Amino acid sequence: MTAVYEWIADLFLATVAALAAAGAVYVGLSGPIRILALLPIVLFLPGYAIVSALYPEGMPRLRSRSVRALNRAELDDPTGVSYRRIGPTERVVLALALSLVVLPMTAYALHFTPFGIATLPLVAILSGLTVLFSILAAVRRGFVAADERFTVGSLLPSGMFAGLGGGTYSLLFVASLLVLAASAGVAGLASPAQDQFTETYLVTEQNGNVTTENVGETARNGGTVQLAITNQEGQDVSYTTVVQLEQVQNGQVTNAERVDSFSTAVAAGQTERTPYQVEQSGGDNSRLAFLVYKGDPPSDPSRDNAYRVVHVWLSSPNGQQALAAPSSSGAV
Incomplete structure (x- = not known):
């Protein structure tokens, strides 16, 4: 009979590492410590937790397992139990592959949420998935007989690469997957930072509804316009x-x-x-500009040094009112 810590130790460590990654992003760690904390959650942990939940059984003790044995599984085990078991190498490979699938799918789903594709929500979801499937895996292992239950000891190097028939080829195969996973992970963590932005636009409120219509007319008549700021920077901003x-x-x-x-x-x-409240009137060819800065503005604010700019015409050469388009990428 195996001790409890032997069959939940890996799940416990996966949970701790996932929470550490989320904490590193939340507190704003940077540099090598941040990279070390995030690499496991990007490359391995979500997939490992999912694989652990899907395959709570380990390989039978004192039994070698080769590729040929898979072809004879039905003869050796008419009940089909062998089909529900994977070796240590397959477990690692599947964990890497599933992690590569989970990362882009999570980023794609975040694109359609108010949070956008940002590091904090991305890591939070990956960590949540890791914790959830680790708990599910622990529950499923608890219902497996002790002599058939997966234990962390089967991941030790002594039996790690027996499943693919040749330590050298297995090492090269796993190393290739690690390189691929690292490339995808770095790209997945780098792209959210590139997609962070702030959007600014002017609106008015009419009959309880917010609209971009008639902003110019409202400004010309000395009414109240509203500057809307949408923060997709991935953190709170003043x-x-x-x-x-x-x-x-x-x-x-x-x-x-x-x-x-x-x-x-x-x-x-x-x-x-x-x-x-618009109280200005500048005559012909005049407009009211809103220069938006993150933090304090410089001593000489201008369109050139503003983070975002949006404006509304108080008048125009042809007498028609015009409104600047929403700004999300700089001065307009």
Whole structure:
């Protein structure tokens, strides 16, 4: 009879490593420590937990298992139990392969959520999956007979590569998978940072509904417009907005006057709208610009150094009102 720690030790370590990875991202660790904490959750842990839940049985003791034995499984074991068992090498290979599948599928699903593709929610979901399937695996192993239950001892090097018939080829095969998994993992963790952004746009509220229509008319008539800021940076951000009145000739700002400023704190994945009462009128070719900065603005705020810019025309050369498109990639 095996001790409890022998058949749950690997699941316990997987759970601890998954929680450590989530904690490293949450507290903002960086450098080599962050990489060491994240590599297991990207390359191995989710797939290992899933495989453990699917295959709670271990290989029979004192029995060699080769590729030929798989072809004779029906003769050796008419009940088909052999088909529900995998060796240590297959377990590692499947864990790597499933982890490579889970990572992009999770990132793709996050794309359609308010959180966006960011490191924190990605690692949180991978960690949650690892913990969930580790618990399920522990429960399933508990219902398996002690002499047939998988134990962490079967992953030791002495029997690690027996299943594929040749230690050298098995090592090369697993090493190749590790290189592939590492490449995919680095790409998966790097891409969310590239996709982080802040979106700004102007809206009005009419009959209880928020809309981008009639923003120009509302501003021209001295009404209230709202600056909406959507934070997809992956962390909470405090923004400062500088409002300036601009005179424009031939597409160039000929004069800019700072008229107001305000701060807005926006949680990750959330949108905040700040009302602004328009009291300015600048005559022909004038517009009201909202320069958005992360944190404090510089001493000389301008369109060139703003993180995001959105504007509304108070007048235009042909007398028609115009509104800048939502900004998500810089000054417009």
